[in-house]
Amino acid sequence: MLAECSACEATVNTTIIGSYEADYEDEPPGKYSLGKCPRCSRPILLAQTDWGRGWVDLYQLYPAQQKINHGLPQSIRTTYTEALGCYKSKAYIATAIMCRKTLEGICAEHGIQERNLSTSLRKMKEIGVIESRLFEWADALRLEGNDAAHNVSASVSPEDARDLLEFTNALLEYVFTFRDKFEAFKKRRIKKKKMTV
Numbered sequence: 001m002l003a004e005c006s007a008c009e010a011t012v013n014t015t016i017i018g019s020y021e022a023d024y025e026d027e028p029p030g031k032y033s034l035g036k037c038p039r040c041s042r043p044i045l046l047a048q049t050d051w052g053r054g055w056v057d058l059y060q061l062y063p064a065q066q067k068i069n070h071g072l073p074q075s076i077r078t079t080y081t082e083a084l085g086c087y088k089s090k091a092y093i094a095t096a097i098m099c100r101k102t103l104e105g106i107c108a109e110h111g112i113q114e115r116n117l118s119t120s121l122r123k124m125k126e127i128g129v130i131e132s133r134l135f136e137w138a139d140a141l142r143l144e145g146n147d148a149a150h151n152v153s154a155s156v157s158p159e160d161a162r163d164l165l166e167f168t169n170a171l172l173e174y175v176f177t178f179r180d181k182f183e184a185f186k187k188r189r190i191k192k193k194k195m196t197v
Helices: 074-088 092-109 117-126 132-150 158-196
Strands: 002-005 010-013 015-022 030-036 043-049 059-062
Touching: 002 043, 074 092, 074 158, 092 117, 092 132, 092 158, 117 132, 132 158
Parallel strands: none
Antiparallel strands: 002 010, 015 030, 030 043, 043 059
C-alpha cells in the first residue's frame, strides 16, 4: 500500500505488519493497518472507513498527513485530493486552481449554480450554508484560483498554497462535518427535552 514517509520524504510501498477491522456504535466501521517504511522502517498507520458504500480510499493516520473527510461527496473528495497531490508535487499554481474547483463543487453540491463562482458564493452565504468569515475565506480562494488560472505571469508561493489548502479544508469541515454534527446535536437536545417534560 502506498503511503507517505515523512522521514524519507517520499511515497513508499508500505510493508504491512498487521491489520484489523472495528465496528463502532456512533461511527462507521474502520479498517486499520500497521505498516513500516521499507526504506527506514519507521511506522506508518493507515485506515479505511465504510460509510455505507464500501471501503473508501486508504488514508494515513500516522505520520499525520493533511486529513481528508472521507464522508465528503465523491466528486469533492476527488477534487480536493488532487489539490493535495498538486501541493505534494510542488505544483503550487495547480494547487490554487484545484482549491477553486473544490469551491465550485461545494456550491454545486448545494444546488447553487449561479452565472459565476462569485455570485454562487454570495448565494451560499445568503441561504446560510456559510457565514461571513467563511465567505471571506471562500472569496479569497476564488480570487487566488482565478489569478492562477488566468494570469500567465501568476505565481503561488509554497506558503500561500499551503494556506489555500488549509482554508479549503476548513470550509469542507464546516460545511460537511461541523454544520451537520451541530444540527444532529440540536435534534438530540430537543428530543431529550421532550423526554424530560
